[in-house]
Amino acid sequence: MQFAQIHGNEALKANLAGMVDGGKMGHALLFVEEQGMGAIAFALALSQYINCRDRSGGDSCGVCNSCHKHGKLIHPDVHFVFPVAAVSSLGESEKKHPISDYFLDGFRSLVISNPYFDERDLFEAIGLENKAGNISVHEARDIISKLSLKPYESEYKVMIIYLAEKMNAEASNKLLKLLEEPPEGTYFFLICHKPDKLLPTILSRCQIIRLQPDSPEDICDILCREENADADHAMIAAKISRGSYGNALKLLREEELADEYASDIEELLDAALEHNLTKLLSIAESLSGLGREKQRDFCIFAENFIRKIFMFANGVPQISFALRDEYSNLERYAATIKKDFYQKALSNLDTAMSAIESNVNAKLVFVDLCNRFYLYI
Numbered sequence: 001m002q003f004a005q006i007h008g009n010e011a012l013k014a015n016l017a018g019m020v021d022g023g024k025m026g027h028a029l030l031f032v033e034e035q036g037m038g039a040i041a042f043a044l045a046l047s048q049y050i051n052c053r054d055r056s057g058g059d060s061c062g063v064c065n066s067c068h069k070h071g072k073l074i075h076p077d078v079h080f081v082f083p084v085a086a087v088s089s090l091g092e093s094e095k096k097h098p099i100s101d102y103f104l105d106g107f108r109s110l111v112i113s114n115p116y117f118d119e120r121d122l123f124e125a126i127g128l129e130n131k132a133g134n135i136s137v138h139e140a141r142d143i144i145s146k147l148s149l150k151p152y153e154s155e156y157k158v159m160i161i162y163l164a165e166k167m168n169a170e171a172s173n174k175l176l177k178l179l180e181e182p183p184e185g186t187y188f189f190l191i192c193h194k195p196d197k198l199l200p201t202i203l204s205r206c207q208i209i210r211l212q213p214d215s216p217e218d219i220c221d222i223l224c225r226e227e228n229a230d231a232d233h234a235m236i237a238a239k240i241s242r243g244s245y246g247n248a249l250k251l252l253r254e255e256e257l258a259d260e261y262a263s264d265i266e267e268l269l270d271a272a273l274e275h276n277l278t279k280l281l282s283i284a285e286s287l288s289g290l291g292r293e294k295q296r297d298f299c300i301f302a303e304n305f306i307r308k309i310f311m312f313a314n315g316v317p318q319i320s321f322a323l324r325d326e327y328s329n330l331e332r333y334a335a336t337i338k339k340d341f342y343q344k345a346l347s348n349l350d351t352a353m354s355a356i357e358s359n360v361n362a363k364l365v366f367v368d369l370c371n372r373f374y375l376y377i
């Protein structure tokens with residue numbers, strides 16, 4: 001990946017290239033981003049730039065052997081580490097010490113298809129089966145062993161660690177010495193979303209690179225140009241994306257979910273308002289029959305819908321980022337729903353999502369959710 005292929009953060013691209021050209025780059029960089037900003041793309045473009053034999057104008061050539069292998073994430077001197085878990089698809093011995101190498105195919109496909117992914121996308125792409133991924137001491141041992149070897153074909157070796165905050169204390173401590181005094185010609189590019197979750201000893205050894213939010217106008221332009229998005233929808237998604245292109249892209253796709261889930265949440269709210277328990281039970285039955293992914297998508301959509309009603313109820317529809325054709329429905333709910341419902345409903349939906357991810361019986365989750373809506377609305 002070349003810098004030119006990444007959206008936004010133009011000043012950062014120039015800074016990174018300048019650091020390499022001026023020989024001022026530290027050996028351990030920590031990219032801090034809001035999820036979906038594409039820090040992994042910056043780390044890859046930087047690695048490609050460092051290793052390119054024909055770079056010019058602040059970017060790699062994109063066509064040499066090294067650039068070609070970077071583009072496919074198959075360069076033998078570029079290593080990837082990310083959170084993983086012992087899943088059923090692994091062999092018995094692999095399950096005892098799962099490491100990123102066992103999940104590389106899914107990781108490569110994800111990064112190549114959409115470098116603006118988030119943690120949830122990653123866990124889905126590598127098939128973590130709703131388990132919590134982490135970076136364990138086994139991984140740290142593997143990193144040490146890989147970096148003890150000489151580079152295969154480049155002058156430099158690069159270790160990219162995505163979601164470094166998922167390193168447990170044992171793994172972090174094992175890597176401290178290596179981060180402080182890496183073998184010659186070795187670069188560590190760590191990426192994290194929550195730097196406060198990193199051990200201070202790790203933080204202090206890294207040069208921190210903060211990705212800046214992109215403006216809604218810039219994000220909207222890219223969505224219209226590259227995703228063929230409708231300008232109104234794109235601008236709404238851009239405004240609530242917190243400056244993250246990946247978030248905006250996701251929101252735009254969630255808008256598409258509206259067609260699927262709008263009638264479900266409206267039926268649920270209507271049945272709760274009518275105190276129609278029989279109807280609520282049948283809605284709970286139907287939701288519990290969806291697959292787990294769809295159940296989670298429904299909860300995400302429902303949270304967003306309830307947030308919009310809340311904005312209407314508080315007289316600020318302009319910051320609900322609702323579409324014009326949603327206005328009359330949202331106004332209707334805002335006029336009838338009790339003021340203390342919103343906070344409770346959002347927290348109930350969060351609880352439902354956690355329960356779904358922890359494999360709690362779906363019928364129990366949705367009957368409980370519908371019952372709480374009935375009680376609080």
Ligand SMILES: [Zn+2]
Pocket residue numbers: 051052053054055060061062063064065066067
């Ligand atoms: Zn090149």
